[in-house]
Amino acid sequence: MKNPLNRSLWREFKQNLARYLSISIVLIVMISAVSGFLTVVYSVKDLLYKNQDECNVEDGQFAVTQTLNKDTKDKIEDLDLNLYENFYSEQDLSDDTMIRIYKNREKVDIATVYEGILPKNKHEIALDRLFAEKNDYKVGETIHLNGEDIKIVGFIAVPDYTSLIEKNNDLMMDAIHFGVAIVDNKTFDEFAEKNITYNYSYVLDKKDASDKENYDKLNDIRDICLENGYMLTNMMTSDMNQTISFLPNDMGGDIPMIKALLYIILVILAFIFVVISETIIDEESTVIGTLLASGYTKNELIRHYMVLPIIITIVSCIIGNIVGYLVFPPYFKDMYYGSYCLPPLKVQFIPEAFITTTIIPLVFMLVINYLMLRHKLNISPIRFLRRDTHKNRIKQHIKLKHGSFFRRFQIRVILQNKGSYFTLFIGILFASFILMFGIVMGPCIDNYLQNSEDSIKADYQYVLKQPVDIKNAEDAEKLTITSLETYYKAGDLDLDVSFYGLDNDSKYYDDISLPSKDDEITISYDFAQKMGLKKGDKITFTNPYTEKDYKFKVYDIYDYKAGFSAYMTQKNLNDMIDQDKNYYNAYLSDKKLDIKDEYIQSKLTRNDVVKIGEQVTSSFGQMIPIMTTVSIIIYLVVMYILTKLVMDRNATNMSFLKVMGYDDKEISKLYLKASAIVVVISLIICAPFSYYLMDVLFKFAFMRFTSYIEMYMPYYLHIVVFVVGLLVYSLVNFILNRSIKKVDLGESLKESE
Missing domain, CATH: 2.40.40 (Barwin-like endoglucanases)
Incomplete structure (x- = not known):
């Protein structure tokens, strides 16, 4: 037989429709954003490593002043590696733009077509996709190189240039003034007549070689080249090569921050669910007492009151994931494809993202609600029948002699609802924290950049390959x-x-x-x-x-x-x-x-440090609008739900006041201004607590970040949080004023107390 308690679920949902919909909207927005972000990040990460494997990305490279003879090549390949010619020619496209041109490579660093085709005929070229986009080139257009008109037939991505860095000692990517391209053999030979670099790439037979093993092989290659009379102009492993290693080292640094934001919001929403469930239990205490006296078990009631929160969480997670897979990926994809050179991305179903955005929220809500309900329902049926649902509550009457009637009444409202207002205080603490999280990122990034610039000791720092x-x-x-x-x-x-x-x-x-x-x-x-x-x-x-x-x-x-x-x-x-x-x-x-360039390993200038900081924080900068928007929405929802709960718990008292002749404006003054006092005090007290929690969170959020971003909050932002809190409460106050007008005069007749 069906549980008759299930018949009341629809009624409970309709009575708390605004609360549940508000929670559901926040959950959907957050899950969709996090789901979209994690899906793209993990998909890009899988794509990167898969592409490097399938396209046989090099393990290292070296350049010499002339081509190697067969005997030298054989000696190098005896080191348990495969050696490939990877010559290139650098051609100026304009006064400040240069293209590094390779033959169509078929065995190492193989190109992936992004759009169009690879060049097959003379005077055809395929450009790196990011370089082409930054310079607004289109497939089918013609560019002028080496005195010839060259037709663009395609856009490509190559695994050895996921980051467009011209010189390995450069500290910045520059996809506007430096690009990579592929041409056919005949066209390359024309370019090579004027400018060619004899670059060789190698791939180790051992796929899981350590950095030390790879570095030792490179040194062995160097020794063989020197023994055979060849002068090296460049040598580096793939880990030392920024065009290959920069993106893998950079990926995933912002994942902990996004997960931290999700978990914080889950805590807030679980807290709201608990408050709503407690309110419903208080309102239906006599019914619960009757059911327990009639033979219903505590576990049956726990399951009943858990149904709506779990259904709402499941539905929100499903909708959030659907939106996350369909709406958000293009936005987050642009964050990566606007900076890095990657092959076409197919967004995949990522189990880890699904667990983070669906399984974890569901389990979290399940456990929190179960523990709360078990604690709340652990009292005798007789106490439920007497509406005494608060354990060990001792009612004390406090005499108030001073102040006007309205002031004493407001104080009495606060004292009588101190439990509800304490809940409101906790809610404001959570909401202030999440709001602070959203608005503090910009100043923290600016402070990071300023600290970086102020800490520079010299305008120029040169690291040399050898003493000069x-x-x-x-x-x-x-x-x-x-x-x-x-x-x-x-x-x-x-x-x-x-x-x-x-x-x-x-x-x-x-x-x-x-x-x-x-x-x-x-x-x-x-x-x-x-x-x-x-x-x-x-x-x-x-x-x-x-x-x-x-x-x-x-x-x-x-x-x-x-x-x-x-x-x-x-x-x-x-x-x-x-x-x-x-x-x-x-x-x-x-x-x-x-100092001649051939002696310089790296050069760092004051401007470089500033640009590095801007590059390091660019991905976080794009997340700021999302975090700020979500934080304000959550702030509004928390303030509305918790303040309205206080009003709902006092609906009977408001009805009595209406019977006694008080109008809506006077009732609003008595109850809403009492809530306003609590809100103002809470906002003031919560500021230092929120700041402390934010400092702790920052260490977690940026733990996979290869730099240190310090928590920094200017004084004016504390004022902003306070003012936003008052503005949000004003909006909530306006909504609740309308609710007071709907309080039924007959509500007071339902109570015998």
Whole structure:
């Protein structure tokens, strides 16, 4: 026989329609956004690794001044690898735009067609898709290269250029002024007559080779080339090659932030569901007491009151996932395809995304509601019949002698509904927190960029491939720089840390305190905050190419906020990397130095640091509108639902006041202004709590981010949160004023108390 309690579900739904629909809308919006984002991110990630595998992306490359003879090639291939010619020619498309042109590669770094076809005839070319879009080229158009008109026949993506970085020592992608292209063999031979680079790529036989094994192979290749009289102009593994490694290293950094936002909202919605269920139980306490006295078990009632929340959650999750798969992917896809060069994306069903946006919310709501209902229904039937549903509640009458009647009545309303108002306070805390999460991202990013710029010690930093003496460079300061990795457990990733070997009298780092002991280091502020380190702590670093470990004690924390770095005396760092005391491989200078490009491994300028910060935070910047919109919606929903619950619990008292002759305006003054007092006090008290919670959340949200973004909230934003809270309550107040007008005079006759 069907459970007769199910007949009341539709009635309960209609009575709480506004509440349930509000919750459902928030859940749908959030799940659809998160589902769309995670679907795209995981699909892009799968596409990237699948494309690299199917298109046989290289494990490394090197360039020489002339082609290798067969004997040298055979010696290199005896190293358990396959060697491929991967020559290219660089051609100027305009004064500030250059294209790197390859033959159509069929065995390594194979191109994927994005639109059109690959070139088959002379004077045909296929351009990288991102470069073509940035420069507004279309398939079928003609460009002028090397004195010839070349027809664009297609757009492509190649696995060795997912990031368009012209020189590996460049710190920024530039898809406007640098592109990659494919031509047929005859056209390439024409280009090669004027400009060609003899570049060779290799693929190891061992597919899961470590960075050290790959690096050792590259060094073996170098030795063979030198032994046979070949001069190398470039050599690097795929991990060292930014055009290949930049995107894989960058992917997934914003996933924890989005998941954190989802989980916070789930907590808020579960809290609202609990409050609604408690209100319904209070309203139907006599019915529940009768049912328990008639033989219904507590578990049967728990299942009954869990039905609506679970149905609403399931329906919202289903609708949210449908919208997430159909509506949001194009928006999030543009975030990646506007910066990186990838083959066509087919959005797939991602089990991990489905678990995050459907299974977890459902289980979360199920557990929270079950625990609440079990606790709430764990009282005797007689107490339900007496409407005494609050455990251990002792009613105390407080005498109020001072103030006007309206003021005393408002205080009495607050005291009588202190439980409801405490619930409202918790709701405002959650809502303020989520609102703060939405509006604080912009200032945090701006603060990150400003800190990065302010922390720059010199206008130019050069890292050299080998020591180079510079004449007439009095402003330049020599130093030693190397890079090591350390494991960051919270984010499950390896962080690159730059080690600086400085002179004790460094004029650029004149405010730093360097340790004298060789097993101690000074670390940057950002690195200390990211790792949770303080003075005296010990930390282990690893050289990924030698797999050698180094253990250090934190001597001091230096106020540097432009990256992860560690500092030693130059002598100690040189000893650590087995170099003599006079060794150096870098310069700091406030003026541009005259160093030939072939000696420069990387160059960092003040403008580069600012651009890096902008690039690092660009993806988060695109998420700000979504987070802000969602936070305001949730704020409105929470304020409306919880404030209306207070009004609903006092509907009988309002009815009595109407019978006694009070008009709607006076009743509004008595009840809504009492709520307004609670809202104002709550907004003030919640500000510091919300800020503390936000600081904790930031560490979690950016734990897979390879930089440190500090929680920063200007004072004016605290005012914004307060003002927005008042504005939202004003809107809610307007809606509730209309509800007061609908309070039935006969409501008071239903109660015997």
